[in-house]
Amino acid sequence: MQQRLRMELTGTQIALWLIGGGLLAMVLIGSVRTLAVGKYTSKQWLDFIVFGLAQGGIYALIALGYTMVYGILGMINFAHGEIFMSGPMIGYFFAIRMARSGFVDRQPILSLLIVLAVAMITSTTIAVLLERVAYRPLRGAPRLVPLITAIGASFFLQYLFRGLFGADVKVYPDWDILSGKVPILGVQILKTQLVVIIAAVLLMAGLYTFIQRTKMGKAVRAVAEDRAAAALMGIDVDRTIAVSFALGGLMAGAGGLLYALLFKQVFFLMGFVPGIKAFTAAVLGGIGNVPGAMLGGMFLGIFESIGPNLFLDGLGIPAPYQLKDVIAFTMLVMVLIFRPTGILGERLATKRA
């Protein structure tokens, strides 16, 4: 019996390694062929990388929310993509008002900060409400129950926003200071992308300092480590969990606005795909691991931005950008199979793996 089990296990194992090896070979062959043909110049590659960094910064900001909630509750907050969507959605109404009244042109930085604040506050509110209404009552329940709740909440929020604000794609106004390019080290970089990268890095640094240096941050880490022991040490567990949801909401709201600045549009389904990708990023960096989420986000962003051109093109697949999302999903599956602890594979992740 045992021997049979072992044989079957190795059978699936072999199958998995074959699939993984095959995919890796495809990536390598594709890359080599693309590079050999020399279809893109080095300047184009650099553009891809900068775009990837901007996109990756946004993924990282969303991934932080997934990772913190997972670190503390051991559940995936499926509705996090909708928390991300809600911020820029509400921010849009402020942005468009200010753009129409000319306030954006007069006070570009102030108006940008106002919209950012609105987006962050909205996302935080939704995240905290969600925790309070849907997740807190289910904390001791079997694990399928909060998961299904989260899925339900995700779709409820999507279609609530659609019902309230309409299904149309809303186009963000332009900020003049964000258009055009700036030369950095002899390379022309789009201002928007630069701002997105800088803002993402600043926000992440802020969050990291908060978690490492403040008392509340210490409480968050303690609850993630051992909830019961933290409660015995006099930490208010409910409040700490709410704080970690709020922090995730703040980052997601900011990420949402950056996304809106980068792609210039918002609509009710916009949270879904970035949500899954940010989750991939969180897993990639080692779920429950804050620096890992940042790293994973950046990595995924770059990989996704150069991937279609690098190896799908080389394999002779027509219109490779259509398969952009497939890359992220495949990567998610592969990481979960071969290295579920993620790149950094931190203690927290190994403990739970």
Next chain:
Amino acid sequence: MRDLQPSQLFRTALISSTVPLLLALTGMVEAFSKRGLIGEAVSVGHVLLFLSILIAAYLFERRQKSPSPLNATISGIVIGGVSGIVLVVLVFLTKALIPKPWDLRSIFPNASPALIEVLTFSRGERTGALLLFLFSVVSGLIGTLFPLIPLLIRGPLTTGFLVTLIIGLLQDIISTLPIFRGKIIKFFFARSGFKPVGALLIFVVTIVLAALWHQYGRRLREEHRQLQQRRPMTVQIAVWTFVLLFLLVLPRIVGSYMSEVLDTVGLYILMGLGLNIVVGFAGMLDLGYVAFFAIGAYTMAVLTSTELGFFNLTFWEALPLSILASIAAGVILGVPVLKMRGDYLAIVTMGFGEIIRILVLSDFLKPILGGAQGLTRIARPVIEGPIIGRIVIKDPPHFYYLILIGCLIALFISIRLKASRLGRAWMAIREDEDVAEAMGINLVTTKLLAFATGAALSGLSGAIFASKINSMAPHSFNLLISIYVLSLIIVGGMGSLPGVVVGAFALMGLPELLREFAEYRMLVYGAAMVVMMLYKPEGLWPEATHVRALRQEESREPVPEPSPKKAPAATVASE
């Protein structure tokens, strides 16, 4: 005012007032206001609005420990009043802001003059707002006072109200049924909605029937039970024969349009039964379930489509191949996720579903699968026999029989599997994977069998679907279908077979019958999933053992802080 905390009351009132507000702002009230319930005066939209206040008040009162008429009256007035004030403010705000650049409609597209018309009963601002407020208060009052009425009266009243509401909602359908004559219909229904007499008559008749059932029903049930004990086989055969006969003549009774609805429900029952094996029996949350439906459908399409002309098989030749393809896909997609649990499994299967959809849509596979345009001219099932001649199944009533056979087979398989060794192994895995493995259950084969069985039923459903609509396009296979199927088994009760059928009729039949509802189905399903999980995780028609498991675990944990080591929730993927 003993035991009634004002702060709690006001908080409940404020929270519950968001429900009618959201109903109004999402456009549901307006959408349903076009459907009259009693004449044109009382529309379904109004009923929805005030029913939400009533239910909120009722739920609040039921939670009170020592109900008294005075407290109930006060809380009813407060809850109804706050909701009423919120709605009145909405009316005046919308009205006041309309001409200015701050028009509320630029944010909430549904805060339109049409909504104001509905909310004010088309009686102008002042009178309308007053009426709106009064009705809200009255709804709140009815809600809080209702639990004080003795059950003997309360039960039949509720039944009467619900039956009248449902018949009123389904008025369009009922009046087209071939078994009713025009005169009966004209007696009960106006052009839109009931005539007041008709509504009253149905209400009274239902109340009387419900009261009679309450009085004498017990004896009937007792007799039935005794008969079942004496002659179990006879009763079972009689019941099944009756049900089968009823199902066989159903399309005759309900006509072509309703058969179409039944077909849709039937296809969802097939998928629901399949997903029920994966989620309900084996406890693996699969969100990419639609992928197998798509694979079944596309296999059928590619094999039979004369447009492509690759194979040109007949329906019956292609059907087993479609199912086999789905099973193969189930196993192939099952292998990588064998070691994943819960959350990870859900998101990875969702990823698979999306990968398949994107691949089908891409230019890469366009030559075979037709890209975004899809495929057409898929074969229809043909039955040939010495007596019946050649029948091409192409109308909804014909497909009804095909789907019915499929559903019965799937139901039979599910019932037999549930009691089998394999079924018990699945449920053991659902309860605790590690313990199940320690008990000698082979996780690899057992899990793969669950995926394969689920995929087979879904593939069957997809193959019939492809043949039925005769053309195939990738937009029929988005993630939402997976979520529909998931929500129908959750509402019906995970792991419960009657639950799947009930869930499919409730969740999939309703949007077909109420077209206005279709727009809001995901909103309602999402809310339903959350509410079910919070208040009734076992579903509407639960399986007995599952209730025990779900309830037990909750009661066993009085402190909501399980340590990470104890909680299986912290486990990600074994090793």
